[in-house]
Amino acid sequence: QVQLQESGPGLVKPSETLSLTCTVSGGSVSSGSYYWSWIRQPPGKGLEWIGYIYYSGSTNYNPSLKSRVTISVDTSKNQFSLKLSSVTAADTAVYYCASTPGEYFQHWGQGTLVTVSS
Amino acid sequence: AIRITQSPSSLSASTGDRVTITCRASQGISSYLAWYQQKPGKAPKLLIYAASTLQSGVPSRFSGSGSGTDFTLTISCLQSEDFATYYCQQYYSYPLITFGQGTRLEIK
Numbered sequence: 001q002v003q004l005q006e007s008g009p010g011l012v013k014p015s016e017t018l019s020l021t022c023t024v025s026g027g028s029v030s031s032g033s034y035y036w037s038w039i040r041q042p043p044g045k046g047l048e049w050i051g052y053i054y055y056s057g058s059t060n061y062n063p064s065l066k067s068r069v070t071i072s073v074d075t076s077k078n079q080f081s082l083k084l085s086s087v088t089a090a091d092t093a094v095y096y097c098a099s100t101p102g103e104y105f106q107h108w109g110q111g112t113l114v115t116v117s118s
Numbered sequence: 119a120i121r122i123t124q125s126p127s128s129l130s131a132s133t134g135d136r137v138t139i140t141c142r143a144s145q146g147i148s149s150y151l152a153w154y155q156q157k158p159g160k161a162p163k164l165l166i167y168a169a170s171t172l173q174s175g176v177p178s179r180f181s182g183s184g185s186g187t188d189f190t191l192t193i194s195c196l197q198s199e200d201f202a203t204y205y206c207q208q209y210y211s212y213p214l215i216t217f218g219q220g221t222r223l224e225i226k
Contacts, residue, residue, distance in 0.1 A: 047154075047162065047205055049215040060213035096161055103209035104152035106173070108161035 002027035002034075004097045004109035012091075012116050018084040022097030022109060029078050030055045035100040036080045038071060040093040041111075048093075052100050053080055087116045120144050120211045124204075124218035130226040135196045139204055139221045141189045147210035153182055153191045154205045156220075162205060166191065201225050 008020035022036070029036060037052035051061035053071045061069050065084070073080040084091060094113050098105040121144040131137050141151065149169035154162035164173045166182035169189055179194040193200055206218040 046219050047207075047217040049217070063214060102167070103150070103212055103215060104164065104167045104207060105154070105162070106164050108163070111161050 002099050002107040004099065004107060006095060006097050006109045006112040008112060008114070010113060010115060012087055012114060013118050014088055014116055015086055018082070018087050018091060018095075018114055018116075020082045020095055020097075020112065020114070022080050022082075024078050024080075024099075027099070028075075029073055029080060030075045033101065034106075035103075036071075036073065037098045037100045037105060038082045039096045039098060039105065040091075041096070042090075042093045050082065050084075050095075089116050092116045119214055120147060120208055120216060122206060122208050122216055122218040124206055124221050126221060127219065128222040128224065130224050131196055132226045133196050133198055137193045137196055137223065139191045139206075139223075141184075141191075141206035141218050143187045143189075143208055143210075146186045147208045149185045150208055150210035151182075151184070151189050152207045152209065153180075154207065155200075155202045156205065157202045165204075198225075 003025045005023045012018045035052040038050040041047050051071050053059045053073050068085045070083040092115050094111040096111045097109045099107040123142045125140050151169045153166040156162040165176050165180050170182045181192045183190050204221045209215050
């Protein structure tokens with residue numbers, strides 16, 4: 001059973017870059033069986049897909065965030081990462097990482113709350 | 119962009135009830151639809167993908183149907199652990215994946 005765990009700062013200042021890492025266990029990011037995704041959920045609101053990466057490094061991003069998002073993968077550490085630049089209060093959310101076998105989200109991390117505030 | 123509209127936005131029901139939640143897509147999405155359950159403070163859980171395929175380990179009281187623009191999630195006999203928020207998600211317009219706004223299922 002694939003398990004995922006998000007990690008990173010819980011507080012980011014406006015205009016700075018949000019950085020999160022997802023550590024995968026029970027499976028390999030290099031297996032080719034999954035894409036690896038980031039999804040976020042503002043407090044009390046719905047879900048928004050951010051983007052995903054394949055082990056080869058191929059990525060796809062939500063067009064609404066594309067100019068600010070970078071997702072990368074580190075196969076040696078069995079991790080993938082999210083960077084979101086120029087953050088504002090609107091980026092305050094619970095950020096989830098997930099395994100994606102076919103553009104839907106099968107296994108999810110527990111989520112991590114990131115607050116954007118000075 | 120394909121819009122997904124879920125209805126109702128909230129629903130009250132009792133244990134043992136049969137409940138149906140609907141998602142309507144603004145254009146045809148074939149069967150590229152998934153359903154998730156989310157409990158407060160927890161990550162969403164995949165219930166159904168490809169409109170009607172039950173994810174392994176999900177109880178058989180959950181079922182999905184539909185294709186094209188209209189989809190339903192049915193819970194045949196509500197259990198106490200089923201009270202949660204439910205989301206649908208379309209993945210037809212890859213790579214733009216979008217979710218419905220959610221349906222909150224509450225105890226009557």
